[in-house]
Amino acid sequence: MPPFEDEDTRKVQTAVVGQAQSDWPVFLPYDPDDFDRFMRGRTRDDFYCGVLLGGCGKKLTPRRYTEKKCHFAHRPPVHCRRTETGEASADHLYVGQALRRWLQRQGYQDAEANYLDPGSTHGGAVEVRYGQGRTRLIRVQMARMSLREWRETRDRLTQRHTHVLWAYGPYCGLSHNEVEVAGHAIRISCRTEGETRAVYVGTQYPDNSLAWSALSECRLSDQGIVTPRLEAEPTATSTPAAVAFPLAPGTIAFTTTTELPAPVPEPDAPAVRHYEADAQPLGSAAVRVRITLPHDHPAPPPHQLHVIYSSAHLLPLTDAAPPGPAWLIRADGASPLPQRTDPRWPDLRTKPVPPDRPAAPIPAPTTTEPASSPDALPLSEDETIRLLRSELALVARARGVIGWEVLINHAGAAPDDISPDERVRLLVAVDHPRDHSKPLFSALVISAFTPDAPAPYFADVLAGLGWRSDLSEAKVAEIWERERRTTYALAQNESTPEHRQSPTASGRQSATRPWDDARLVSRIREHLSLVANGRSLIKWTTLLKNQGIPPSALSAGDRVRLLATVDKPYVPSRGLLSALVKADGHASGPAPFFGDVLTELGWKPNSGTPTVEAAWRAALDRAYARGARSAPTVRNSAAVPSTKKDRVHWSRLGTTKATVVVGVRRALIDAAQRQVCVGWHTLAAAAGLKPSDLSDRAREEILVAVDNPPTYGVLLSSLVVASEHTPVPYFDAILKRLGRPHGLRPIELGQVRKTEQARTFAAYSATSASDPKERT
Numbered sequence: 001m002p003p004f005e006d007e008d009t010r011k012v013q014t015a016v017v018g019q020a021q022s023d024w025p026v027f028l029p030y031d032p033d034d035f036d037r038f039m040r041g042r043t044r045d046d047f048y049c050g051v052l053l054g055g056c057g058k059k060l061t062p063r064r065y066t067e068k069k070c071h072f073a074h075r076p077p078v079h080c081r082r083t084e085t086g087e088a089s090a091d092h093l094y095v096g097q098a099l100r101r102w103l104q105r106q107g108y109q110d111a112e113a114n115y116l117d118p119g120s121t122h123g124g125a126v127e128v129r130y131g132q133g134r135t136r137l138i139r140v141q142m143a144r145m146s147l148r149e150w151r152e153t154r155d156r157l158t159q160r161h162t163h164v165l166w167a168y169g170p171y172c173g174l175s176h177n178e179v180e181v182a183g184h185a186i187r188i189s190c191r192t193e194g195e196t197r198a199v200y201v202g203t204q205y206p207d208n209s210l211a212w213s214a215l216s217e218c219r220l221s222d223q224g225i226v227t228p229r230l231e232a233e234p235t236a237t238s239t240p241a242a243v244a245f246p247l248a249p250g251t252i253a254f255t256t257t258t259e260l261p262a263p264v265p266e267p268d269a270p271a272v273r274h275y276e277a278d279a280q281p282l283g284s285a286a287v288r289v290r291i292t293l294p295h296d297h298p299a300p301p302p303h304q305l306h307v308i309y310s311s312a313h314l315l316p317l318t319d320a321a322p323p324g325p326a327w328l329i330r331a332d333g334a335s336p337l338p339q340r341t342d343p344r345w346p347d348l349r350t351k352p353v354p355p356d357r358p359a360a361p362i363p364a365p366t367t368t369e370p371a372s373s374p375d376a377l378p379l380s381e382d383e384t385i386r387l388l389r390s391e392l393a394l395v396a397r398a399r400g401v402i403g404w405e406v407l408i409n410h411a412g413a414a415p416d417d418i419s420p421d422e423r424v425r426l427l428v429a430v431d432h433p434r435d436h437s438k439p440l441f442s443a444l445v446i447s448a449f450t451p452d453a454p455a456p457y458f459a460d461v462l463a464g465l466g467w468r469s470d471l472s473e474a475k476v477a478e479i480w481e482r483e484r485r486t487t488y489a490l491a492q493n494e495s496t497p498e499h500r501q502s503p504t505a506s507g508r509q510s511a512t513r514p515w516d517d518a519r520l521v522s523r524i525r526e527h528l529s530l531v532a533n534g535r536s537l538i539k540w541t542t543l544l545k546n547q548g549i550p551p552s553a554l555s556a557g558d559r560v561r562l563l564a565t566v567d568k569p570y571v572p573s574r575g576l577l578s579a580l581v582k583a584d585g586h587a588s589g590p591a592p593f594f595g596d597v598l599t600e601l602g603w604k605p606n607s608g609t610p611t612v613e614a615a616w617r618a619a620l621d622r623a624y625a626r627g628a629r630s631a632p633t634v635r636n637s638a639a640v641p642s643t644k645k646d647r648v649h650w651s652r653l654g655t656t657k658a659t660v661v662v663g664v665r666r667a668l669i670d671a672a673q674r675q676v677c678v679g680w681h682t683l684a685a686a687a688g689l690k691p692s693d694l695s696d697r698a699r700e701e702i703l704v705a706v707d708n709p710p711t712y713g714v715l716l717s718s719l720v721v722a723s724e725h726t727p728v729p730y731f732d733a734i735l736k737r738l739g740r741p742h743g744l745r746p747i748e749l750g751q752v753r754k755t756e757q758a759r760t761f762a763a764y765s766a767t768s769a770s771d772p773k774e775r776t
Contacts, residue, residue, distance in 0.1 A: 011071045012060065012082065014090035016050030017042075020057030023097065023113065025050070025090035027197055028062055030069040030452070035062070036536045038195050041746040047072060049080060053090055054119020056080035066539075066585065084121065091169070091190040091197060092123030092142050098199040098215055099128045099138055105759060106220045110134065117143065122171045129161075137161045138225075140188050142169035150174050165224045167201070175204050186225050187212075191456070196750075203229040209246050209470065216758035232332060244313040244330070247281075248470055250463030252308045252329065253337075253345040254279040254291060257300050271295035276325060278348060282466075286347035290317060290328045297333055303350050305342055306334040307464065335421045343433060344466055384413070385429045392430065392441035394550065396491035401446045401484075404455070406546055409523075419676070424457050428464035439487035440465075443480055454480035523547050525566045528577035530722075532623045537582045540591070560593055564600035572603070575622030590616035653693055661705045663687035668706060668716040672764035677721045677757065700730040704737050714763045715740075718756035727753055 016022040026047065029038055044062060049055030049072075056079065060072040074080055096113035103111035108130040117124030123142040130136050137157060145153070157164045167186040168175040178185035187202035187210065202212045211229040219226045254277040261274075272292040277300075280286040293300070300306045312331040317324075340350045388407060395402045408418055408426075418426070427442040434440075442465075447455045459476045463469040467479070527546060531538050540559060541551045554562070563578035576597075583591040595612040609615040650656050667686035671678045680699060684691045694702070703717035715738070722728050732749055736742035744752060 011073055012049065012055075012085035012089070013069075013071055013087050014053065014085075015047040015060045015072050016053065016090075016093070017046050017048070020048045020055075021051050022048065023050075023052050023093050023115065025053075025093040025097070025197075027087065027090065027192065027195060028070055028072055029195055032064050032066050032070060033536075033538065033542060034195065035064045035070045038062075049074065049082060050090075050093075052093060052115050052118045053082060054084060055082040083119065084123070087192060088190060088197075089123075092118060092126050092140075094190050094197040095140055095142070095169075095188055095199055096126045096128060099126070099140070101755060102215050102218075103128065103130045103138075103220070105216075105755070105762070122169060131162070135161050136163040136165075138165045138167065140167045140169060141172045141174060142188075144172055145174060147174075147177065150177065163222060167225065176208075179204060179206055182224075184230070186227070201225060201227055203227045205246065207246055216761065244315045247308065247312040247314055247329070248468070250307060250460070250469040251282045252279055252312065253305055253342065253348055254289070254300075254308070254329075254334070255302065255305050255348050255350050257291070257302050257306075259299060260290070272330075273297070273299070275300070279329065280345045280347050282344060286345075287327070288325045290325045292328065292330050293334065294332065300334055300336065303340075305337040305340065305345070305348060305350060307337060308334050333421070335425050337425070337429075381429075385426065388426065389430050389441060392444055393439070393491060394553075395444050396439055396441065396487050397550065399488045400545055400550055401444050402545070403447070404445050407445060419674070420457060424460045424464060427457075427461045431461075431465055434465045439490045440483040441487065443483040443487055453477065520547060520549065521562060521565045524562065525577060528566065528580050531580045532575070532577065537580050539584055540581050541584055543581060556593065560596045560600055563593075563597045567597075567601060570601040570603070573622070575625065576601075576619035577623055579616050579619040579623055589613055653689060655688060657702070657705070660687040660689065661702055664702055665706045665716065668719055669764060671719050672716060672760050675761050675765065677719045679721055683720065696728075696730055699728070700733055703734055707734070707738055714760040715756045716760060718753050718760055 014025055014027050017024050017026055026038075029035055039062065045059060047060040047062060049058055049060050051057050056074075058080070059075055061075055062070070063073050064070050092115055096115060100111045100113050111128055111130040112134060114127045114129070115124060116127060120143050122144070125142055126140040128138045128140075130138075139153075139157060141150075154164070154166070165186070166178060167188045168178065169188055175185040175187055183206070185204040187204050189200050189202065189212070190197040191200060192198075199215045200212050201215050201218050202210045204210050211227065213228050217228050219231075257275040257277040259273060259275050271294070273295055275291045275293070277289060277291050278286050279289045279291070308329070308331045312329055315328045315330060317326055317328050342348070391407060392402070404423060408423075427445060431438075431440055431442050442458070442461045443454075445455055445458075446453075454476055458480055459469075459471055462471065462476065462479060471479070524543060524547065527543060528538070544551050544554065563581060567576045567578050578597045579590070579594065581591060581594075583593065590613055594616055598612060598615060603609075603615060605611065605615075609618050650660070663686045664683045667678065667683050671682075680691045680694065684694060699720075703720060707715050707717050715734075717731070717734050720728055720731075727750065731753060732742050732744065735752070741752070
C-alpha cells in the first residue's frame with residue numbers, strides 16, 4: 001500500500017478525462033471486477049478532479065479494493081475544497097453531454113452546454129443553447145432555487161432567447177410550480193448503468209404522477225421536450241379537454257375481451273384498437289368497459305387475465321348508451337397473468353379454452369410482441385417458473401443475489417428473447433400468490449449494473465404482487481432491503497436438516513445437489529472464456545455466484561475437481577482457464593488451490609515450468625492468447641486475416657451467405673421495432689443456424705453485409721450484443737469496413753455504439769408506426 005494512503009481523505013467517485021477543464025465525466029464502479037473492465041484502454045493518469053465538478057483540477061488516481069468500494073483518490077498534498085464527491089456528483093455534466101448529443105440527433109449540430117455554479121450542491125444548473133445564433137435554450141435546474149429567483153430567471157431568459165425550455169432535477173423543488181404554469185413539468189434524473197450515468201426524462205402531472213423514459217425516446221418541438229407520455233396524449237385544441245383520470249399501474253385487471261370495429265381516427269391521433277372487456281379495479285366491483293390499446297399491441301386473448309401495468313387513463317364515454325359500457329380505459333399496454341384467477345380481482349373469470357383452438361393465439365409476425373415468443377422458453381411456462389423458484393431458493397439459502405441474465409439462463413432461455421414485460425410477469429408468477437409467511441424470491445434478482453440496489457423493474461414486480469404502484473424510489477429500496485433479509489431468514493428456517501449439517505455431511509449433500517456437474521462445468525468454461533477475452537481474473541466466489549451457485553455449497557475438493565474438469569483433457573502447451581480463477585483476498589500470483597488443480601490434471605515440473613507459479617504464468621499467458629484468438633480485440637480485429645478455420649462452408653450448412661444475411665437483417669429490423677438488443681442466439685436461429693456454426697469473423701462479415709449500405713442511414717449491427725449484454729468485440733472492425741470513424745478508445749467506442757443504437761431505435765420506431773408491415 002502506498003505510504004500516503006493514510007493521509008488521503010479525498011475519496012471521490014467521479015472525475016473528468018482529458019484535462020482539468022473537461023466536461024467529459026466518468027463514474028468509477030464500486031465493484032473490483034467492474035473496476036477491471038472500466039480500466040481497459042485507460043491509464044491511471046487519465047483522470048482529473050474536474051473544475052466543473054467543483055474540484056481542484058489535480059489528477060486523481062483510481063483505487064481498486066476488494067473489501068470496500070473502489071474510488072478515486074487525490075495525490076498528496078491534498079488541498080481540495082470539492083463538496084460533492086458521490087455517485088451523483090457529476091450528474092450535471094452527464095446531463096449537459098446527453099442533451100448536446102440528443103440535440104445533434106435532432107439536427108442541431110451547434111449545440112453548446114454551459115454549467116452554472118457547478119461546484120454547488122446538486123450541480124447548480126445546466127444551460128444548453130442551440131439553433132441559429134444559439135437563440136434557443138434548454139435550462140435544467142439541478143440545485144434548489146427560491147420562487148422569486150425562479151421567476152426572475154424565467155423573465156430574463158425569455159427576453160434574451162426565442163425559445164426557452166425548462167427541465168428540473170430531483171432536488172430543485174420547483175417542478176410543481178412549472179406544472180401550475182404549463183400543465184406539466186419535464187423532470188431530469190440520472191441512473192447508474194454499468195460504467196456511466198444514463199439520463200432519463202420524466203413527465204410530471206398535477207396529481208404528482210411521473211412517467212419516465214430514456215432521453216433517446218423523446219423528441220424536440222417548439223413547445224418543449226416531448227416525451228412518449230406526452231406524445232400519446234391528444235393534441236390540444238380550442239375545445240375543452242376531456243376529463244381523464246390517471247390510473248395507477250397494476251391496479252386494473254380485465255378479461256373476456258371482444259374486439260370492436262375501429263371508429264374513424266382523428267387527425268394525427270395514434271392508431272389504436274378498441275375492445276370491450278370485464279374490468280375490475282383493486283377493492284372494487286367488476287364493470288363492463290371499453291379499452292383501447294396501441295394498434296401494434298397483440299390482441300389480448302379472452303381466455304386469460306390481463307393486468308394494465310403501463311400508463312392508463314379513465315375517460316367517460318360520450319356516446320355511451322345503456323346497457324353498453326359507460327367508461328373508456330385508454331392504456332399503453334397490458335400483460336397476461338400466468339394463472340386463470342387472481343384473489344386480487346375475485347370477480348373476474350376467464351372463459352374456458354375452446355377445444356379446437358390454442359389457449360393464446362400467436363400474434364401475427366408483423367406486430368410488436370411485448371411478451372416472449374413460444375421459442376423463448378424452451379420449457380413449459382409452469383416448468384420454467386418452478387425451476388426459477390428452485391434456483392432462487394438455492395440463492396436464498398446461500399444469502400446471496402443473482403442477476404436476471406444468469407437466472408433465466410438456468411431455464412435454458414436467452415435473456416435477449418425475454419421482453420421487460422415478460423420478465424416482470426415471470427417474477428410475479430414466481431412469488432404468486434403473495435403470502436407474508438413465504439420468502440419473496442424476486443427480491444434476490446438484481447441488475448448486473450447496480451448489485452447493491454433493487455433492480456429497476458422491482459417496483460413493477462411489487463405492483464404485480466399487490467403493493468401500491470406509486471411507491472417512491474426510497475420506499476422501494478426500503479421494501480427490497482427488508483424483504484431480502486426476511487427471505488434469507490425464512491429460507492434458513494425452511495432448510496432441510498441436510499442443509500444445516502456440518503461439513504462432514506458434504507458427501508451426502510453432493511448426491512442431492514439441484515445442479516448437474518456436467519452442465520455447471522460447461523457454464524464455468526464459457527464464463528472463463530469471456531474472462532480470458534478481457535485479459536482479466538475472477539474470484540471463485542464471484543464465478544459461482546454468476547452461475548447461481550452459493551459458494552458454501554461446494555467444498556475445497558469440489559472446487560479443485562470442477563476446475564480440473566474445465567481444463568481436461570490436459571495439454572501442456574494449451575492455456576488453462578483455471579489459471580484465471582483467484583481466491584478471495586489473494587492479491588497476486590496463483591491461487592492457493594491452483595497447485596492442486598495442476599496435480600489433478602497430471603502436471604509435472606519441468607525445465608520450462610519448474611514451479612507452480614511458473615506454470616501458472618505460462619498457463620495464464622496462453623489462456624489470454626487463446627481468448628484473443630477466439631474473440632479478437634477491438635483494435636486489431638480488422639487486421640486479423642481470414643483463415644481456413646474462420647471460413648464458413650455455407651453448402652455444408654445447407655444455406656448460402658445471402659440467405660443468412662437476409663434472415664439476420666429481418667431479425668435485426670424486428671429487434672429495432674421492438675426497441676431491444678439481441679444476441680447471436682436469436683440471429684442464428686432466424687437464419688436457421690446454430691450460434692456455434694459461425695465464427696466471430698463470419699459474424700463480422702454477415703453484419704457488414706447487413707449494413708452495406710445502411711438502411712435509413714443507421715447501423716443495425718449496433719444492436720448486436722454478446723453474452724451478459726456486453727458489446728461484440730468486432731464492432732470497431734465493422735465501423736472501419738463501413739467507412740465510419742474507427743480505432744476508438746473503449747469509452748468512445750461505447751458512446752458511438754449507444755448513439756447508433758438510439759438512432760436505430762428512433763428510425764425503426766418511426767417506420768413501424770407509419771408502416772408496421774415493413775420488415776425488409
